[in-house]
Amino acid sequence: MGAELGYRMHLLDIGGGFPGTEDARAQFEEIAAVINSALDTYFPEGCGVEIIARPGRYYVTSAFTLAASITAKEEIPMEQPGSDGPLVYHLSDGIYGAFSCVLFDSPCPKPLLHKKPCPDHLLCSSLRGPPGLPEDRIADGVELPELQDGDWLIFQDMGAYSIAVPSLLGGCPQPQVTYAMSRLAW
Template identity: 40%
Template structure:
């Protein structure tokens, strides 16, 4: 769908939203007048759509949203209403879901390395499923063996992923047998296995290989007379597109579904999607606060940057689609820089933009994952406020719900 006023390549690729006969441009203009820039628009309808798309692509898999990429109350409330479960990794995330009324039995705690107080905080809330990947971590649960159940995380290296999470966490297959054996000696319940093939995994065969190897370990554990493993957590990493190349998640998951069908019938499967659910759901809006000509290019200095909403450029290898709100006219080689006094605070170079005036708006797409979550207030530039759209289901004839995060 192309909306008048946006560069067609951006609108067509990322689906410029309309709400109650109001174009996205008009919505952005209205919000900019009301709240000022910079801000982020969080559309809960897109959160719902992404969750339902992945749920349809992985039937029978219980989806636990990983809070890490966007731990926002509106996201949690929206997904809870959709029936989602949640993947927690810190006491702060435990407190967030607890305060929003998430039932503890809809959560798991998946940080492989924990302090004793992290375990106690989660257990006090009622979250009882944890992840370990070594004997040292296993032995932390000796005092809690009557309360906690564990998943053993295996490592499957994936250097082609945006983030190879198995570099930092996970054990070998033999390590998994050793942990399960030691747990049986200590009277600690091992409920199953888990893995994470890495963020933005574009090759579904990475999941297939990991599932097949975990299947072998599950069967091997039973053959050794150890307690039967009944859960497999296939992690997250499901890809989204940051350019014109769309990802058909149903087709992507087809080989994963086939591999899961080979598991023992008694094994329940869960997953930990994060980026896939929220990346498309947030749009950034920043304004030009100044400009200068340097080496034949116009540098536009925005009121948001690398230390703010575009932090994912540093921390997440992000490449976000950005363009002027008003894109008509001839384009010129330009640079978009952030507001701080640090020279690395540059969002995009060699970008073709129309001639902009101070105060003009720049729009960034696919800004939901690892953006505001990793933003700072370096140089005392405040983080962009988040404006929530469509937080609650409502009659289509009514105006959208628009709320401001205070």
């Protein structure tokens, strides 16, 4: 269409947002195979078009793990309108901080328990940001054992668009970053 209007295309930016986790709906390798096939068909080598991509999310998703503490717990009666479960946990971070990815396009990563309590009795729980901001909804329908204030949840694969876009709107300060690397990776 552009060529019909006299435009000579010289740059194709295929964008970014490529998944960086193993549990993504489509794996990076599958996406790359489809893209490469289309590029071979529509933009063969030597056609004069430079092709670029921005695979930042793919590279950095696994670079950060977030530890968030439980700062408050609410027990919500199931018969209350809008109740998502019997327990609502407020975390030390929220959608105006490291969980901003939930606002844009990513579901909340499944939390891991810092301490390994006996998971015999799991409760349907909701995760929220700091108290006082009802719109700060991180995740609903999360199966967790009953936890207490001061307990910690671990969220892996938080490297893309988490600590890079903090906001003071929700009162979430920039999380402290502690660098760690396994001896094997070193």
